[in-house]
Amino acid sequence: MRLFSIVLLCVGAVGQEPAARKPDRVISIVAERFTFSPSKIEVKQGELIEFVLTSDDTDHGFRIPGIGIDVAIPQSGKGEARVRFVAKEKGSYAFECSRPCGAGHNLMRGRIIVK
């Protein structure tokens, strides 16, 4: 019987998703040639932040240099990308478009201000 219980536990463990903590703040960011709206985002130190990234035109990218976040934002009408992170230390952190989108691509950037 004990073995049967373990087997049930094993089967249950295989289908289980990791529990997701509810973010402290969910912030929507819209990408459009050649801007993120909003482009300046203020958060509090220690918060778990979730960015919901959508595009109003073509595919864009969302990259935070140095911390390994670099995701594609699907073009308008094709969904969203969600990025979660913890604002661990105070400071100003840049994010940028990582998919070439036209003449203003290099300056399609924004800032996360952790206070």
Next chain:
Amino acid sequence: MVNMICRCLLTVLLILPPAYAQNVIDLERRVSELEAKMRLVDPAFGRDSRASDLVARLEMLEKKLGEVLAAKKTEAQPSPAEATAASQPAQPPGQGLVPVSVSGDYQTSTGGETRLPVAGYMDFHLNKDSGDPFRPDFHRFVLLFGHSFSDRIKFWSELEVEHALVEGGEETGEVALEQAYLDFLIKPAFNIRAGMMLVPFGIVNERHEPPSFNGVERPFVETVIIPTTWRELGFGFTGDLGKGFRYRAYLTSSLDASRFNAEAGITEGRTAGFDSSFRNPAKMVRLEYAGMRRLTLGTSLYSGHAGFNTPGVNPRVTMAGFDGRYNYRRFDVRGLFANTWVSQAGELNRRLEQQFGVNPNVARQMRGYYLEPGVHVLPRRTRNDVILFTRYEKYNTQHRMPLGYLPLPQFNRSSWITGVTYKPNGDVAIKFDYVWNRNASQVVGAINGINLGIGWWF
């Protein structure tokens, strides 16, 4: 191999209850086989274990299976489900942002698509003026290349072939370097740009990818009054001032007044980086506001002397423009106003008449504006997009004349353009429009036209 082991283990786990009632020896043999397969994935598995009973061995397999599945999920990121923090690359110590997860449609939307190391756009047109046959024209074939030397130094370029064919000495097409500049990113509010740059004036000059505007051809005002695609050599400063305000301020090579004329205004005076002059660099600045969702407002100012090819006359060209774009639900609207002043226009006309034998009849003021409402007729949830639009344009390259010169009324023009843009994909636009052209002349008639086009961005 991982998949196979997972499948096998799952199968065994599922059938274990009935198997428990069966031969225990057979069960032990199958668990041993699974352990052997697991050792193919991790040779160290079970090496230090002395567990003899089936329960302990199953618990070890369970634990290892969990590790393998977690590692596999991290590597492949196959679903839009959340990836754990373990999926992120190793973090440098002391960093201020700690990634937790990435999820959403970002994988499913791009899965299976081909991503090239360059970007670009193409534009194929079929134009027909009334009374003429259709003329096919592969108008633009443009490739864009970018490179990041670092997070603070970035390169961007755009190389264009127009009208498909370029032959020496014949006006069949052109190969043009539209952009090639370096951005030095210093602070959000202050960055430096240098090279061949697009002049930030109007809507289309900087965002001219075919799916980003309605109509097969670019607006007349942004062709005749604002000489799109307008690019000059120079350097300048750009930045984000916060609260939605951005600016660009450049010093650029100047226009060449010797090529101004009555019909195209200052358009032919673009030097496009060839044989240009930096003796009196032009100054230009654009301020944009994009702080409210779906609204973009911009104003541009340009001023520069243009007389480096007209000895004795050095006219100053000043341009001011206002533009805006807004969309609300399924409705779009965009509009633009631009005015150009040319100082010493009378002296310039006399000088050019002496040089070339023909009076170009350059005006001292040129003006144009347009308004374009559009509606997306399909609901937002549909995969395709169909936009019906109408654009009214008024553009007069003879708006105010210098003393002693009369305006040529055929260049006081207006146009109605109405049509449809069909987007089977957000980056592909199939366009149709009809153009009613009018002018103020009693003698020279305006020609209407039909345009078909397909343009795409990648």
